[in-house]
Amino acid sequence: MRTRLSLSDYVSGILARDRLVLSRAITLVESRLESDQALARQVLEQLLPHTGKSVRVGITGVPGVGKSTFIEAFGKQLTRQGKRLAVLAVDPTSQRSGGSLLGDKTRMETLSVDPLAYIRPSPAGNSLGGVAHRTRETMLLCEAAGFDVILVETVGVGQSETLVHGMVDFFLLLMLAGAGDELQGMKRGIMELADALAITKADGDNLAAAKRAKAEYQNALHLFPPTGTGWFPPVMTCSAQTGDGIEAVWNIIQEHQTLTTRNGQRDRRRQAQNIEWLHSYIRQQLEMHFYNQPGMRERLASVEEQVRTGTLLPIQAAEILFRPA
Missing domain, CATH: 1.20.5 (Single alpha-helices involved in coiled-coils or other helix-helix interfaces)
Structure with a gap:
């Protein structure tokens, strides 16, 4: 080693x-x-x-929406402006083998060789929502290393988007057009977390569908209650292939940061995130200490067998394990 x-x-x-x-x-x-x-x-x-001086941006979206392609185009837009960019790309981990592909550097070929960009693939492990176990700590290290913008890419929506939302300043939701009834297929809770929605692949034959989807999402967002931050999430269209709309996404992020910095919402959001980080760490430590108790492995195996055979309820098994050995 x-x-x-x-x-x-x-x-x-x-x-x-x-x-x-x-x-x-x-x-x-x-x-x-x-x-x-x-x-x-x-x-x-x-x-x-x-630490604390970067703009932290979370990016999520359904599989196939083109997150890596978007991030490469978006990242190149930032580095052309002289900004130093760190991409924390979380790779899915196999629940069977425990392995992960860690292939983001191959999917972002141009950005990975940009001297102003740093791509760090990390395995999601057992973490919910495709957020690596130590993403928050990694962000602090990147900030100390002088990166101006930090992007956190998740493996996809559907598990626990609040985790990535709970560690960034701006939460961008990427959406696809022409893939069925978008509004029915997307959980309301995810849309409520988003600070902006971007319809990707808005080019060629898909351009008309993207514009229709933009109108539908704008109408849907007006039905949601106000966030209380003074910010109303915009809906945009963009294309990583043509570059259309990519710069507009960064302009929207800057507008959001200017507004929330001025009204104090940015600081309050980060303070609330730190408190949640504290409670999350406490939960992790309690779980670790519980399973690392002397003799716990043997006790756990014993009650698991009884639960497996139906002679003991899971609730009863948990109570037994909580009792002193």
Whole structure:
């Protein structure tokens, strides 16, 4: 195994914008080893004063909507403006083998060689909503490394979109046109989370369908209650192939950030996200400590067998495990 760096090497390397050190630091925070986690916490504590200055954007959408293609076109738009971009692309993990493809660098060929862009594929693992276990910590490391914009791509909608919404400043929902009854097929809860909707692949024969879908979504959004932020989510059309509408997406994000910074909503959103991060971490630690108790593996196997054979209710089994051994 590659040896760990020292605390000062991690901190100084990241502040110097050394990508190799940044990658090793992200690997450190993703590690499940207790010793790695202790060092990772120290690194984050040292870097905390250098975080918080980026624009954090979450991007989600149904499989096939073209998230990676959109991100490449959108990312190139940002780097042409001289902005440093970090893409945290979360890959789905097999529930059978535990493996993941980690193929985002091959799907974003142009962006992956851009000197102003940094793409970090991470396995989703057992996390809900396709959000990697340590995405929040990874965002802080990227901010300390001087990235202006951080994009968090999820594997798709349908599980727990509130997780990615709960760690970004702007939540972009990508939609497809011409794929059936869009309004019936999309959960209302996802649309309520979005700060903007973008209809992708609005080019060629699909352009008319994209415009129709835009009108339908705009009408649907007017039925939702106001968010209280002073912002009404716009609906746009765009094409990663032609480039149409890509710059408009960034302009909308900037408008949103200007408004929410001025009225204080951006700070309040981040403060609420930090509180949720605290509670999420507490839940993770409680679960870890529960399963790591001495003898718990044997006790769990015993009650699982009784639950499997129907001689013990799952509720009863849980109560038995909560009792002191």
